[in-house]
Structure formats: C-alpha cells, structure tokens
Amino acid sequence: MKGGTVTVRDTPTGWNSEPAGAEPRGRPRGRPRSEAVEQAILEGVLRLLEGGGTLSSLTVEGIAKAAGVGKATIYRRWPGKEALLLDALATLDNDPLPETGSGSVRDDLVRLIEFVRQRGVSKRESELLRLVTSEVMCHPDLSQQYHDRFIAPRREALRQVLVRGIDSGELRDDIDLELLGDLFAGPMLMRTVLHQWAALPEDLPERIVDAVLDGVRKK
Amino acid sequence: MKGGTVTVRDTPTGWNSEPAGAEPRGRPRGRPRSEAVEQAILEGVLRLLEGGGTLSSLTVEGIAKAAGVGKATIYRRWPGKEALLLDALATLDNDPLPETGSGSVRDDLVRLIEFVRQRGVSKRESELLRLVTSEVMCHPDLSQQYHDRFIAPRREALRQVLVRGIDSGELRDDIDLELLGDLFAGPMLMRTVLHQWAALPEDLPERIVDAVLDGVRKK
DNA sequence: CGATTAACGAAACGGATCGTCTCGTATCGT
DNA sequence: ACGATACGAGACGATCCGTTTCGTTAATCG
Structure with a gap:
C-alpha cells in the first residue's frame, strides 16, 4: 500500500476517469499503449x-x-484486481437499456426485468456478476463505483417508468417510490444473484410484474 | 490441500457433525478441549x-x-476460515423463528419479514452477514452448507405460511409457491444484503406485505 | 503417585499470491 | 538518431495460508 514508482499515466477504461480537461492534451511522448x-x-x-x-x-x-x-x-x-473486474464486467454489460415510455407501464416493467433476467441466463455474465458482487460487497470504495456505474442507471430507468405509472394513474401513489422499485426488482435480483441454482424461465418477468401489480390476495 | 497430520478429532459446533452414533462414546482420553x-x-x-x-x-x-x-x-x-465464519454466524443467528399459524396469514408474513429486518439493523450481524454472503457466493460447497443451515429453515417457514394462506383462501392459488416466496422475501433481502446503505424503518415489513398482498395497481 | 494422552501457545516452515521493481527490448514522436 | 514510454520476463520482499514441531499443561487410567 506504500507509494511506488509505477506511474499510471492514464486509464482508458475509466476506473479513475480524470474529470477535468485531461483528454485534449497532446498525445503522450513515448510508445503508446497497445x-x-x-x-x-x-x-x-x-x-x-x-x-x-x-x-x-x-x-x-x-x-x-x-x-x-x-x-x-x-x-x-488498473490499481488492482477489483478495478479490473469492474472493467471486465463493463465489457459484457454494454447493452443499452431497453426503450421505455412507448407503450403501457406494465410492458415497460416487464422489459426492464427481462433485461435483468438476460444477465442471469448467460453463463459468462452470470459467473462474472457473481464474483464481482461478492468482491464488491467487501470493498466499500468499489461498492460506490459499482453502484454508480451499474446499479444507478438501472434504478433510474426503473424509477422513471414508475413515476410515469404514478402520473398516468396506473400505479398507486401512496407507496414509496423506492419500495415500489424493490417490489419489482427484488424477486428477480434475488434469483440471479443470491441463489444461482434457481431457474429463470422466460415468462418470469411477466409473472413477477403481474403478481406485484394485481396483488397476491385472493379476491 | 494435500493430506496432513492434524487430526480433527471432533467438532463441537457441527460443521461436519458426525451423523452416526459417535456421541455416546466415553470421554476421550487426553486433555479435553477448552x-x-x-x-x-x-x-x-x-x-x-x-x-x-x-x-x-x-x-x-x-x-x-x-x-x-x-x-x-x-x-x-475448523477446516478453514470459511467454516469458521459459518459457525460464527450461527452464534448470532440462534434466535428461534417467530411463531406462525396463530393469527392471520398477513400477520405471520409480517412477523417473518420483521425477523429478517432484525438481522439487518444489527450492525454486528449485518457486517457478518455481508461477509459470509460474499464468501459463500464463491465457494460452491459452502454455499450448500449455508443454504441448508440458514436459508432452508427460513424458506420452509415462509412456505408453510403461504400454503396455509392458499388453503384458507387468503392467497391466490394460481401463483407458483416459489415465486410467491420471492415476492415477499426479495424486497427485504435486497436491502439487507445487496445495498446496505438503505434504511430499514420499523414499518417496512408491514408495507412490503400489504403492498404485495393488495397489489400496486391503482384501483 | 506416575504414565499416558491430547490440547494448548508459540513459532517456524514451504507454498502461493500480491504489488513493486529492474532488466533488456520494442515502438512511438521529435 | 534520440529520448520517452510500453512491453514481456522475472526477481524481490511482504503477507497469508495450512502444516508441523516443540515444550508445556490438563485431564484420564493404572
């Protein structure tokens, strides 16, 4: 952990993306990185x-x-194994979030949760996600970066759909927005992250969304 | 990983509890373990x-x-750090599961989820749970033991309540039992395990249960 | 009491990995 | 050509793991 001589000149993938005007400086002097x-x-x-x-x-x-x-x-x-893992995750996790706002709020929710399911069914992504999650849970600083880069955008997309549902009257307005999000995302994340042995059938997103929307109480 | 000479004579806390009649043998010869x-x-x-x-x-x-x-x-x-962690977790996790079956299914569900919430609000248990979970996610064999000792009993208790609810007509009978469990447990586990920065207010179990029961669709 | 048996604390060992550093070489801009 | 920097290879000290040895301590058995 003490100071060293290995100088990290720049970081292409952005684990420590320099915020201020560092990009437009001329090409560095020596041999460029491959x-x-x-x-x-x-x-x-x-x-x-x-x-x-x-x-x-x-x-x-x-x-x-x-x-x-x-x-x-x-x-x-990279400063260490952990940051490298985060960038490796980013190479698999560059699919754009699904489009939302076109049709019904119910379909948007299904699309978002289906997006999460896709991560779980891919063996490669599933293994990586499992290791990264476990690594991240022990490193507070990495936890922050992981949250900002991967969790926050998804939560924000979900939040927007939920706000639209509340505004349009499709969703109840007497439930915390955060709780609302956890009700939809929790069941799927639980299967993809916590117990990987669970099956992830294709219609699971639909079933989750409809069950949360309609309630499980017998009418 | 090769064979050694250190002989594990017996294991008081049961990471490898001998199933057959090993207990009633007379006290071992030498100095007993402290x-x-x-x-x-x-x-x-x-x-x-x-x-x-x-x-x-x-x-x-x-x-x-x-x-x-x-x-x-x-x-x-103990054979290693991981098994020791599991036993350390057991020393904190010996509270009995709450009684169920007395009143309404809704109250039983609240009690079970409140039980999970209690794990999260205790700093000590929360930290331990976080590390154990992260450790377990990388060790398939430990994952099995962890599941059998800690997850399975809770899931079983939840399952019994849900079955009772279905039989009594309080819960819909057209939803997978497993999905039903995840709908209730997922939101709370998500907060206690995945993002530990989330608040866990006292009425959260009630709000989760009622929201899942009634549905979040605006009537 | 004395012998036996095993746990105890301390400490050393070989092996593995980390993160740093030093080589000699390769590849860029000037 | 020359300086600057990345490259592969590998050595280095540090740390931790899991094992082993050593002398001591605490229990049972005869």
Missing part, C-alpha cells in the same frame, strides 16, 4: 471466469499468463 | 468484523492474535 493488450487482458479475465473458479483462483499472475502479458502491464492500467 | 478457547475464537471473529474490515483483512493469524490462541488451535476445530 489496445490489443488491453482487450487480451479483459478477454483473459472472462476466459478464466468461464471455468467457474472461485474468486481466489482468479489471480493476477494467472490473468497475465492467460493474456500472455506481464504483470506490470496489468498494474500499469 | 470451551473457553472455543468461545474466545468465535468472539474474536466477531470483534474483528465490527471494525468493518474487508474479507481479506480477516486472516486466520489475526483471529488467533485477537483470541489469544495459536493458529493450530483454530485448525484443530
């Missing part, structure tokens, strides 16, 4: 994860070996 | 966790130091 190396490292991480290894089995040296690079090359780009 | 040491180790784990350390900060050597014991004494009782 984009191929960048992708080889991220691809190596994903490849190692497909074997369903434990978190401790994903070592930096193993990543370097799998990617055919030196360790220093990894530490030149 | 119960005080047992509790000192578990207490040391809990004390280290209150500082909100990352999972890697909870080292076996640190536990031994905190408890004032030797490392071998820990490995004499």
